[in-house]
Amino acid sequence: MTYNFTKKLNVKKEYDVIVSGGGVAGCAAAYSVAKRGCSVLLLEKANILGGLATTGLINLFVPMCNGRGKQIIFGLAEKWLRDSAKYGYDTIAEPWKDGQPTEYTEVRHVQCYSPYIFAFQLTEEMVHAGVDLLFDCIGVEPVLEGDRCVGVITESKSGLEMYGCRELIDTTGDADLLRAAGAPVRRGENFFTYCTKMITLDGCKRALDSGDMAKLYSGLSGGGINLFGDGQPADMPRWSGLTVEEVSDYLIRNQLIVLDKLKASADKRRERDIATVPMMPQFRTTACIEGDAALRVSDAYKHYDDSICAINDFEHRDHLFEVRYGTICRGDLPNILTAGRSASGIGYGWDLLRVIPPAILTGQAAGEAAVLAIEQKTDVARVPIRALQSRLEDANVMIHFPDEYIPEDRSVVIHGKRAAEIEGGHF
Ligand SMILES: Cc1cc2nc3c(=O)[nH]c(=O)nc-3n(C[C@H](O)[C@H](O)[C@H](O)COP(=O)(O)OP(=O)(O)OC[C@H]3O[C@@H](n4cnc5c(N)ncnc54)[C@H](O)[C@@H]3O)c2cc1C
Numbered sequence: 001m002t003y004n005f006t007k008k009l010n011v012k013k014e015y016d017v018i019v020s021g022g023g024v025a026g027c028a029a030a031y032s033v034a035k036r037g038c039s040v041l042l043l044e045k046a047n048i049l050g051g052l053a054t055t056g057l058i059n060l061f062v063p064m065c066n067g068r069g070k071q072i073i074f075g076l077a078e079k080w081l082r083d084s085a086k087y088g089y090d091t092i093a094e095p096w097k098d099g100q101p102t103e104y105t106e107v108r109h110v111q112c113y114s115p116y117i118f119a120f121q122l123t124e125e126m127v128h129a130g131v132d133l134l135f136d137c138i139g140v141e142p143v144l145e146g147d148r149c150v151g152v153i154t155e156s157k158s159g160l161e162m163y164g165c166r167e168l169i170d171t172t173g174d175a176d177l178l179r180a181a182g183a184p185v186r187r188g189e190n191f192f193t194y195c196t197k198m199i200t201l202d203g204c205k206r207a208l209d210s211g212d213m214a215k216l217y218s219g220l221s222g223g224g225i226n227l228f229g230d231g232q233p234a235d236m237p238r239w240s241g242l243t244v245e246e247v248s249d250y251l252i253r254n255q256l257i258v259l260d261k262l263k264a265s266a267d268k269r270r271e272r273d274i275a276t277v278p279m280m281p282q283f284r285t286t287a288c289i290e291g292d293a294a295l296r297v298s299d300a301y302k303h304y305d306d307s308i309c310a311i312n313d314f315e316h317r318d319h320l321f322e323v324r325y326g327t328i329c330r331g332d333l334p335n336i337l338t339a340g341r342s343a344s345g346i347g348y349g350w351d352l353l354r355v356i357p358p359a360i361l362t363g364q365a366a367g368e369a370a371v372l373a374i375e376q377k378t379d380v381a382r383v384p385i386r387a388l389q390s391r392l393e394d395a396n397v398m399i400h401f402p403d404e405y406i407p408e409d410r411s412v413v414i415h416g417k418r419a420a421e422i423e424g425g426h427f
Helices: 024-035 075-084 115-129 176-180 201-210 244-264 348-354 356-375 385-394
Strands: 011-020 040-043 132-134 138-145 148-156 159-170 185-187 193-200 217-224 272-276 287-289 307-312 320-324 336-338
Touching: 011 024, 011 148, 011 356, 024 040, 024 075, 024 115, 024 159, 024 356, 075 115, 075 356, 115 132, 138 159, 138 176, 159 176, 159 356, 176 287, 176 336, 193 201, 193 244, 201 217, 217 244, 307 356, 307 385, 320 348, 320 356, 336 356, 348 356, 356 385
Parallel strands: 011 040, 011 159, 040 132, 159 336
Antiparallel strands: 138 148, 148 159, 185 287, 193 217, 193 272, 307 320
């Protein structure tokens, strides 16, 4: 049976920019647009902001330095890392407590934070910046006139509605609106990973003894496979995460494993509880656009004229990259940008791009680019790159890494494999 659904929708309100998806990338994009004085609507399907970085319980800024005491990632990522340590617990290492260390250190610049306190801080950032925020509201699909997006259909307690826009930024993490617009995407293959937060009497004692809530929680995992897929059972599927059946299959398998573990320790039932579970699937890579450029491992140590930010490898020391503007847009999409998990990357290059600090920076770049496109009355792919870079530099983003940070040995080995072996592939 086919059911044809038709409903006439009037534009409820017009915005300069709509950002769909309030993860860290979407928050950075919306914040950057609002700071430039343009009107912006941020749609978030959950009840708090932050996406995987809060709702998904991935509450750790991966290293933002080269592993030798030099910071690479600044901009809003640095601001929000520091903010996340203001009202909740923090794990910022001693050399980085007061900013970039003055002496050589191999200790890395990371921060584990309270996900919910940080989420509320993001809400405050958006409200103070003047972002219009709709929670519990899904961006269903873009409304296209030819190849231009003129609005977004939303679904919420108010039913189906339509908001108008001049520019759209898809930060759903899964390229939901880009896919609906027909944009070509690369699909991910996700390993078996699912981790809840446990609270135990031991954890309470650790926190009490140390006076530090960071020591309270422990993890209880369903699938515990890392991003390289080490130990992924051969009979376990790899999920794209892009169908309701796959999402449900992944959740059911994981919940049953967690329950089995709890049953196996039933004798301890008074000594532990699940404190919180991820309220979105912990999929790393679902869909990213085939952008005008893509970040690859073989880009290591290369400079690009169209760089929007320098980033470092979070797993390995030294490796440095410049992210090209074309990773967040395509020439045939005149007014749609993306950022974060759906920015264009290949193989491990996609992993480098999707983690929290770079996701914030590509979000920042997408927001600034959308504003420039409006000001210059041009397509997003034609935004003057130097003007974009200069706005990002004003916002404290490092565009090009300094040559003195490039090591003598420029070989790039990722998880024991050379770049040529992993390009385009998955571990
Ligand atoms: C298992 C795992 C471990 C990780 N470990 C780390 C780590 O230790 N450190 C690190 O820095 N990074 C880590 N990451 C990566 C990091 O968490 C994410 O890649 C990053 O937070 C992505 O941010 P984002 O804003 O691009 O996307 P997301 O966080 O996915 O945000 C997308 C947002 O859009 C919303 N949304 C989705 N669809 C719609 C829609 N149609 N309409 C409206 N809203 C919508 C979602 O609710 C969500 O809030 C890990 C990821 C996973 C899965």
